[in-house]
Amino acid sequence: MASNESPNVPFTILRTRFKRAPRQVIYDNACKLHEYCLNRDPLFFKETEFYIDRLHLDNHTTSLVLELQRYNSQDDELSFFPCLPKYRSRGRFQKDASQVKNKVHCTKKYAGHPSLLPGVFTIFCPHGIYYGFQVMASNESPNVPFTILRTRFKRAPRQVIYDNACKLHEYCLNRDPLFFKETEFYIDRLHLDNHTSCSYGYNLSMYPELEKLNSQCNEQANTGLKRIKDQLSYMTA
Structure with a gap:
């Protein structure tokens, strides 16, 4: 890679070497990659789901991630x-x-x-x-x-x-x-x-x-x- 954690690298691989975008992408910097992909080719990635792997999730400290984890865990129980x-x-x-x-x-x-x-x-x-x-x-x-x-x-x-x-x-x-x-x-x-x-x-x-x-x-x-x-x-x- 030319720079650390550049979303351009996985974006380029996915955009050039896949006929269709993967259904799911698990990546340690998935939040940035998701934004990067949708800002450049939203049609290609419109069905792709981006997830942060469990090992690196603690490095993401926004309250949003914690809130979504809590909401998703309760979703089926409360619906x-x-x-x-x-x-x-x-x-x-x-x-x-x-x-x-x-x-x-x-x-x-x-x-x-x-x-x-x-x-x-x-x-x-x-x-x-x-x-x-x-x-x-x-x-x-x-x-x-x-x-x-x-x-x-x-x-x-x-x-x-x-x-x-x-x-x-x-x-x-x-x-x-x-x-x-x-x-x-x-x-x-x-x-x-x-x-x-x-x-x-x-x-x-x-x-x-x-x-x-x-x-x-x-x-x-x-x-x-x-x-x-x-x-x-x-x-x-």
């Missing part, structure tokens, strides 16, 4: 999706380690509790069919829906309706824009008033072709959970 098996891992992305926030962004107002369970994330199809649930570890974290969509769908859904769709849209495009390039994100009608300084493009009511779409499937189903609200609130994630 139930009988009709949505996992097709791929979540993956690790360079943006995960960034703490930089946009100066202008929507601020969604929500109520939280310092010690009770943040909530249960549920998914429904447009016809109101229940797909499954994921217990959330933190309030309104876009990582939960992103991980579900990224790992349990062969192709990203055409439309995603979510009460925090603006944040989820940004989160998805900052990590896997190719996977979500055809996905449209909308805020459901009930929660739109909770958003401030948010783009009108997320307003579901502005699209006549979606007028008959029931955006309240989740809220209607949540009414049935009120009977076990107290028990759910004191569960530990």
